[in-house]
Amino acid sequence: MTELRPPVVDAAVLAARFAARAAESGDADVAYTVIDTPAGRLVAAQTPAGLVRLAYEDLNGSVDRVLESLARRLSPRIVEAPARLDDARRELDEYFAGRRRDFDLPIDWSLATPFARRVLQATAAIPFGETSTYAQIAAAAGSPKGARPTGNALGSNPIPIVVPCHRVMATGGGLGGYTGGLSRKQLLLGIEGVRLG
Amino acid sequence: MPHDPFQRVLDAHADDVLRFLVAALGRHDADDAFQETFIAALRAYPRLRRDSDVRAWLFTIAHRKAIDVHRGRARRPVPVESLEDRAAPSTPDGGLDGHWARVRALPERQRAVLTLRYAVDLSHAEIARVLACSEAASRRAAADGLARLREEVTA
Incomplete structure (x- = not known):
């Protein structure tokens, strides 16, 4: 057949x-x-x-x-x-395109541990064009162990850009790290008009 | 090993499932049966054993959907399929659907085996898994079905 x-x-x-x-x-x-x-x-x-x-x-x-x-x-x-x-x-x-400062998207935090979620929510409160430090975010998230676990939580941010971990800088004023690589951190801060020393 | 993302199952098997359903039901009913097959598969997917034969599992679902449509037609007063078959030469595969239309008129087991064997190239071992029968029964049904089609041609 x-x-x-x-x-x-x-x-x-x-x-x-x-x-x-x-x-x-x-x-x-x-x-x-x-x-x-x-x-x-x-x-x-x-x-x-x-x-x-x-x-x-x-x-x-x-x-x-x-x-x-x-x-x-x-x-x-x-x-x-x-x-x-x-x-x-x-x-x-x-x-x-420089036409939006805040994201209005609902967020599902399922991929963040409860601690990371506190860190990321504190990070989400940093306004467009401004920066914070790991120490400040650690304090805002109520981290008893200081900046390092906070840095780790930011490094594993499941929703970069929208949750603006690029706005968190090293406590001494340096750029710090970034989950997407430092050149991206510079790109994003540049879009927001942040002047880097 | 965890399950693959379902999209990968869809990408790998969508064409074959559609081929099977077009052969089994004709183009008109194949579209709906395609949607129903994959939504049923998606719902059941997390319960699928990790070492399962995904292809055989998927065709088991598609086969059941095809049977549902066939039984639904049998209860319908107007033979929709015969109307559709007259339009078959205008389909992209030309008059080939005419042969599948004759397969569709065969008894359930023969119809299923011939469709799985020749529309999507499943082996008799795979067909046996899909239909939960023996490989020998699959071969026998194929031979019987083909013999019957030949009789019709020469008759």
């Missing part, structure tokens, strides 16, 4: 429609997309609660590595659904 040949199909449109619907209905726990920015390609992931991850693609290996980590830590029900991240994409575009 050589006549029984596989039908010719292209499932791309149907697959994208499925992913969009699954993200919309909440059957998928995580929707993701890749966003191009002047700071590089970002893997953005969203749960029904809000933005849960913004990963610099190059520093995390690849899109696949980021997704594998999300599958392990959150849920394997992950689909590519760019429309679910339209708000995040738009706000990031505006930020990099």
